[in-house]
Amino acid sequence: MAEPFRTDISRRSFLKYSAGTTAAGAFLGIAGCSSGTPSSSGSNVLKPRPDGDITWFSYQGYVSPKIIAAFEKTYKVKVNQAFYTNVEGMVQKVASGISYDLITTNSAYDKQLIANGLLRSFDPASIKNFDQIIPYFAKAPYDDGRLRYTTPYGYGPAGIAYQKGKATVTGSWSDLWNNPGAKGKIYVLDQQDETLGMSLILDHASPNSGQAAQVTAAVNNLLKLKPSLGGISSDIPTIMDTGEAWMTHAWAGSVYQALLKLNGKNDWDFEWPKEGLSMGCDTLSVGTHAKSPGTALLLMQYLLEPENSHTNTLYTGYSNGTQQGEAAYRELTKAYPFLILPDSNLNTAQWRQAPTGTRLTLWNQQWSRFIG
């Protein structure tokens, strides 16, 4: 449900097909299992040191192979990579007790993972490059507030991408509703936390609202938009490249990927709506069931090194919340300055929280009403 990382959105969408099967497999494999996590995990504070080979559970294409090769060579350990295609699948597998050392987790789910004892705590002071993290992400409302379980890595909130001359914009989420000339060419993301969150923000409500009246009103608004929609899709590069979309709710990182693919074709622009944004970011964590937690933390530290941060941002096209990562992202998007999130938008963005309990039921019912 939360924003996934994507370097090649078409491939990701392609993989999404199998995600149903994967999720069903996870459902069958782990259903009913308790997390079985030691409650004392927090008491055993980790230090970054090589203590064996590791498995990193992450998105495919999340890290430059050069960085991994250099890490393996430097510390004489092997980094095995296991992949997932959506955040829910990651949570399910981690919760099932599978032994992953380093995990690319997500800010929207970190609280649940920590509360269920699925992540190992560590001392931020023991990580050399923690000072590389920019202040906004250092606040870490999704962690326990002191970055003891996670470090931010990879983000790119959603705004509106549009073709100049084919859609008119006013810097508001309502632009999606107010472009009758683009009827059938408007898209919204197929992820309920993003799209429902966007509609809630437009209504000046929290993107994590659990109030039935607010969520119902937000979906009613989306239903009004539906006749104008060409589709509900997260495959931004494809819909931009094929000409299916003239205006789309989109992640900046995906738009960057699409613009590279388009190579100047069509005149695309991007706006960060004034009503605000919902925010989510990938985070790096060490699993409670890690066999080599020291190496996992060491790799986390290695990824935060300025040079590696820079290299990986250039490789993925997503900023990663570090100073060098931000600099690399600015360098990368020099030709597309509109993709750089202004500080004012960043500071007012609201962190997404994965729905649970009655909110989960409410959101499910309402989202089904929209897509059904």
Place this chain on the structure above:
Amino acid sequence: MRSTPKGEGAGLWTALAAPGSAALTLFFIIPLLLVGVFSFGVINSLGQPIIGHTLDNYRAVFQSYNLSPLLRTMLFTAVSTVVCLVLGYPVAYLAVRYARRAGPLILALVILPWLVDYLVRIYAWQSLLAPAGLLPTALAHLGITAPQIVNTSWAVICGLVYGYLPLMILPIYAAVSELPAEVIDAGKDLYGSAPAVFWRVTFPLTRDGVLGGCLLVALPMLGDFATAQFLGGPNSTMIGNMINNQFTDAGSQTVGAALVVALIALLVLTLAVAMLLARRRVRLLAVMAKAGKPEPVAEPTEMAAAL
């Protein structure tokens, strides 16, 4: 059916069947039962299903927002199955009756695309039909403005037909292969017109293949979600998409499980109807056999009456 005398390799066959049966039980029956069990379950804070005894998931299934995708799925399936039949029957018939040695080649060409992953093929359709795709671009060069195809229900139906057509052709091919040419010739000898011979002789005698093909095509179509996901628009959501959403995005696997159970019930119902139709056919064959006509072939006198 011939009964197998005791000791005639029964033990060997049982032993040989054991691994397959065990695998089927382990990887199909038990997971299916788990899906049934968790359809009454609840979700914990990590989105994991936990055994329970609530009917809330089934209440969610029978909401109006699931009804539209369900009815749409049934409509898409019905239309696509009919189109598959209309397109597939002539191909199978041609391959058997007129293609001679080229028959297997035609079959191979039908099956060939199946060697490519389904998703790749659907992506190809997307590239073909999209506004900047091959077809609209080619038409534009000819001065023709192509209508919007992708993101419509028509695109989904086209995708379903394309995806499942071979499953229609193969059983019909088998049925037509078993049809003695003499029967058709007899019909013609009795001055039956070509359409009359087809409708009174050929089609009834290949009905089992048609029924099998329709089942093979319709059942997976009812659960398909990739076609609508890639080729459909916001108003082409199928029930498979709703299920997929529960498992991959909505984080409510118990509702997804209840939807799966409901879909299986629908499939079983479809299958039951098909079996009822087949039983009627079997009864007809039994009557014919009792009358001393072991082959399901109409007698010339009956055919003459029919024609």
